[in-house]
Amino acid sequence: MEGTTVLTEQREPIVRAFLRHARAIRRERWGNLWGYVFIAPALLLYLTFNAWPVVRGLCMAFTDYRFLIRGSEWSFNGLQNYHEMFFRDRVFWHAFAVSLKYTMMTFPVQLVLSLLVALMISSITRQGVAAFYRIIVYLPVVLPISVAMLLWQQLYHYQFGYINYLLKAVFHVSQPPNWLGDVRWALPAIATAGVWKSFGGDTLLFLIGLYGINRELYEAAAIDGANAWQRFWNITLPLLRPILVLIIALNAGIASATQEMLILTNGGPQNATLTLGLYGYQLAFQQGDLRLGYAASIYLLLGVIHMVLAGLVFKFFRTERY
Amino acid sequence: MTSQQRLARVPGIGVASQYRRLTRRHAIAVGALATAAGPVLAACDAPAAGRPAEAPAKGRVEVGLIAARWVIDEWGLPQWVEQYNKESPSAMIKLEQVPDGWQAKVLSMIREGSLVWDGVGIMTPFIDKVQWVESGMIQPIDQYVQVSTVDGAKTILGDLVPTVKQDVTYKGQIYGIPYSVEAIGLMWYTEYLGGIGLREPPGTWDALLDAAKKIQIQFRSQEVVPFAWVPAIHTSLQALIHAATDKPYTSEGLLDITGPASMRALRFMRSLVEEGLTPPHGSDGYLDLWQRSKLALLLAQNSRGVWAQRIFGPDKADTGPVPVAMRGGPQSGTPFWSNTFVVFNGAKHPQQLVDFYIWLLGPKNDKVQQAIIESGKAPVLDSIYKSKIENNQRFRWMARFRDLIAASVPYPENTFWSIQNSKIMPWINRLMEKGSTLSLEEAMNNALQEIREEVAKQKVR
Numbered sequence A: 001m002e003g004t005t006v007l008t009e010q011r012e013p014i015v016r017a018f019l020r021h022a023r024a025i026r027r028e029r030w031g032n033l034w035g036y037v038f039i040a041p042a043l044l045l046y047l048t049f050n051a052w053p054v055v056r057g058l059c060m061a062f063t064d065y066r067f068l069i070r071g072s073e074w075s076f077n078g079l080q081n082y083h084e085m086f087f088r089d090r091v092f093w094h095a096f097a098v099s100l101k102y103t104m105m106t107f108p109v110q111l112v113l114s115l116l117v118a119l120m121i122s123s124i125t126r127q128g129v130a131a132f133y134r135i136i137v138y139l140p141v142v143l144p145i146s147v148a149m150l151l152w153q154q155l156y157h158y159q160f161g162y163i164n165y166l167l168k169a170v171f172h173v174s175q176p177p178n179w180l181g182d183v184r185w186a187l188p189a190i191a192t193a194g195v196w197k198s199f200g201g202d203t204l205l206f207l208i209g210l211y212g213i214n215r216e217l218y219e220a221a222a223i224d225g226a227n228a229w230q231r232f233w234n235i236t237l238p239l240l241r242p243i244l245v246l247i248i249a250l251n252a253g254i255a256s257a258t259q260e261m262l263i264l265t266n267g268g269p270q271n272a273t274l275t276l277g278l279y280g281y282q283l284a285f286q287q288g289d290l291r292l293g294y295a296a297s298i299y300l301l302l303g304v305i306h307m308v309l310a311g312l313v314f315k316f317f318r319t320e321r322y
Numbered sequence B: 001m002t003s004q005q006r007l008a009r010v011p012g013i014g015v016a017s018q019y020r021r022l023t024r025r026h027a028i029a030v031g032a033l034a035t036a037a038g039p040v041l042a043a044c045d046a047p048a049a050g051r052p053a054e055a056p057a058k059g060r061v062e063v064g065l066i067a068a069r070w071v072i073d074e075w076g077l078p079q080w081v082e083q084y085n086k087e088s089p090s091a092m093i094k095l096e097q098v099p100d101g102w103q104a105k106v107l108s109m110i111r112e113g114s115l116v117w118d119g120v121g122i123m124t125p126f127i128d129k130v131q132w133v134e135s136g137m138i139q140p141i142d143q144y145v146q147v148s149t150v151d152g153a154k155t156i157l158g159d160l161v162p163t164v165k166q167d168v169t170y171k172g173q174i175y176g177i178p179y180s181v182e183a184i185g186l187m188w189y190t191e192y193l194g195g196i197g198l199r200e201p202p203g204t205w206d207a208l209l210d211a212a213k214k215i216q217i218q219f220r221s222q223e224v225v226p227f228a229w230v231p232a233i234h235t236s237l238q239a240l241i242h243a244a245t246d247k248p249y250t251s252e253g254l255l256d257i258t259g260p261a262s263m264r265a266l267r268f269m270r271s272l273v274e275e276g277l278t279p280p281h282g283s284d285g286y287l288d289l290w291q292r293s294k295l296a297l298l299l300a301q302n303s304r305g306v307w308a309q310r311i312f313g314p315d316k317a318d319t320g321p322v323p324v325a326m327r328g329g330p331q332s333g334t335p336f337w338s339n340t341f342v343v344f345n346g347a348k349h350p351q352q353l354v355d356f357y358i359w360l361l362g363p364k365n366d367k368v369q370q371a372i373i374e375s376g377k378a379p380v381l382d383s384i385y386k387s388k389i390e391n392n393q394r395f396r397w398m399a400r401f402r403d404l405i406a407a408s409v410p411y412p413e414n415t416f417w418s419i420q421n422s423k424i425m426p427w428i429n430r431l432m433e434k435g436s437t438l439s440l441e442e443a444m445n446n447a448l449q450e451i452r453e454e455v456a457k458q459k460v461r
Helices: A002-030 A033-060 A081-086 A090-124 A125-141 A145-156 A164-168 A182-212 A215-223 A228-239 A240-257 A259-264 A276-285 A292-316 B005-009 B015-019 B024-044 B069-074 B077-087 B100-112 B125-133 B143-145 B164-166 B190-195 B205-218 B235-244 B260-274 B286-291 B304-310 B348-361 B368-372 B382-389 B396-406 B417-431 B440-456
Strands: B059-066 B091-097 B119-123 B175-190 B225-229 B295-301 B317-320 B335-342
Touching: A033 A292, A033 B005, A081 A292, A090 A125, A090 A182, A090 A240, A090 A276, A090 B175, A125 A182, A145 A164, A145 A182, A182 A240, A182 B260, A215 A228, A215 B024, A228 A240, A228 B059, A240 A276, A240 A292, A259 A276, A259 B348, A276 A292, B059 B069, B069 B077, B069 B091, B077 B091, B077 B348, B091 B348, B119 B125, B119 B348, B125 B335, B125 B417, B143 B348, B164 B175, B164 B335, B175 B190, B175 B235, B175 B304, B175 B348, B175 B396, B190 B205, B190 B295, B205 B225, B205 B260, B205 B295, B225 B286, B260 B440, B286 B295, B286 B304, B295 B304, B317 B396, B335 B348, B335 B417, B368 B382, B382 B396, B417 B440
Parallel strands: B059 B091, B059 B119, B225 B295
Antiparallel strands: B119 B335, B175 B295, B175 B317, B175 B335
16 A cells, blocks of 8 residues: 555655646647637537538538429439530520639629729828728729619610610710610620629729828839829839739629529620629529428529639739738 | 827727727627527517417417418418417418529428428419429318318318319329409400500400500600510410410320410410511510500419509509400410418317418408409409409409309319420520521420430439
8 A cells, every 4th residue: 555655645746747747738739728618609500500501501402302302402412413504505605604704704893993093092191081981982883783773774774764765865866775685785884793793892902902002102202203104013013913812702693693694684685795693593482392402502503603703812912921 | 189189080090099989898888788699589589470469378379370471461361370270260371572592492391290380371382383292392272171160161172163172183183272263365455455545455465466556656766665475385385375275285284385285376466566566575574564554465374454553543554354366266265363361281170270261261261352353453253353363443353354264274283384484485485586586496406305204214204
């Protein structure tokens, strides 16, 4: 017994040291455990309402889940959805082309317009006036999309719309375009409404970048004889690069535009405004068996396209941190 | 000005000092205020539509009913719920507006056995019926009606206009109690028809074409468009096919778009467009035109006529049947559908809900039927047509529709309508381009091929 006590006494400092060491390692690696307890509720909410839907959607994209077929939620069908999409679904390719066209129409315009407006607002020296313009530019962003699009629907009406009224009364155009009813005009018309609705957000981001540029750089350049264009090209644009990258990455989502078309034309006329987003919506919530699995695979493809685009943007426009 | 005040005006420093003034104490105060304001605001919230303020009395069960906003508002549903709750000894109806994405919510609750509502209004049978039954969302109500002791329970199903009853029937069972029926018809402004000397609407396609031409000449200076249809198949081609044949659907359960009646209807539609008697494509911007009374005649669901009456007065607009291709020729009525209340599968109190439906929509509840008629919706019970419509000058059009609906061929029982609508409308739009050289046959054959391709992918048939 005595021998055992001696052994225990000898071991105690070793055990204590070990525990102390383990605690130190744990604290070093994991930090204070109470922190985990405090973030647990938020984490739980995130996992339930953000992470799980993503995982569920991902799984759904490889199933033949049809809302009307009971028990089809987890009926995995491998890559069949993608085989159908690429080789047997003509509407998919049509909608893909429309989405691409829409992106080509809106993205460059939105980028240039928001940069231009941001430059103009940033050049205003009176703070109150600048704030007024910032609010004006940002207002369409906070307007609910349904309200904004119904407003444009009124503007575009071929007989009573203000646009055609103006064309007829002021410019004496006898046959003004049927903006939303004509195959040639419907997509550009929606693109215009879409740009109006969202360019304010990009403008604000550009403004943040512009306000962060040191004025002394411009003064120095002016002293060196640089004109306005040279100052923009050699100072403003390079320093706006991080913001530019962010805006390009954020705008990759334009390709999946759905709501504008749903409200203004529902894909018409003659499917001229049927984007992939809208096609997926129709398949999932309106037509036949309500093929949620197939629609999810379309949305997954859109997601992959967005990720690739964002990845390319970050790769080729990477900037150093200032 | 003190040095501190001067410092505060310096850009940057001034702002920083403002931030400094916001202490943690301020943040805690704001948080406490917000927390206190939450319950106060929640308490100020008006009770949901028709929601009873008190809990159900002992022995009474609470029955959950969700309904679309327009159903709640259109004929005063909350007040009828309130009255029922006062009278009923066994149930208390809790009425709520349908939440966003309610179908997915209901279905998942049913599958988990945790359903909180008992039923919903409204089912539109030609779009929803098969989907809702096959997905297991709703259950048949025949058994509940049979054992119900509510006044009118024994007669309500037999009193339904026969085709309306068929509309809510699937595989031999009845899936709801309809409260009104809508059908495709011709609506017109009396001023324009009167302006060309017509007291009655055109009854045939030829007469319609003739009237449209006269209206165009007579009201050209007012920029009145003579005729338009609503851009969907049931409000255009499908309605005209019904008016030209007694067999509007094929054995596949599809609209017969390649048959002679369809070709004739499309030729008629095209001639209207080519003569400039319609807005572009026959329908572009029709709603604005109609609501501003710049459209003389409209092919649409019959409630659009009542909309016009509400805007301009009851004598300014009227409603009638779709003109037929040829007087005395074959026809199959018109596309129609009922607005139906249904019971969810797994409902806790299906019997009590069906009892409420019978009390609300049965032949004995005169006041509700009157409210439904006043809202512009045609009733579904034959007895109501006899007691309330036949001698009512303002709503006599409903009597004409009753007969038309009774003689109509109902939609086939499948889920293909939305597919057909999405495939046929783009081709109709192409055909209705002014100067289009596309042949009717080619357009409809292409549409049919696309429909068949999509239908082949469906499992529920």
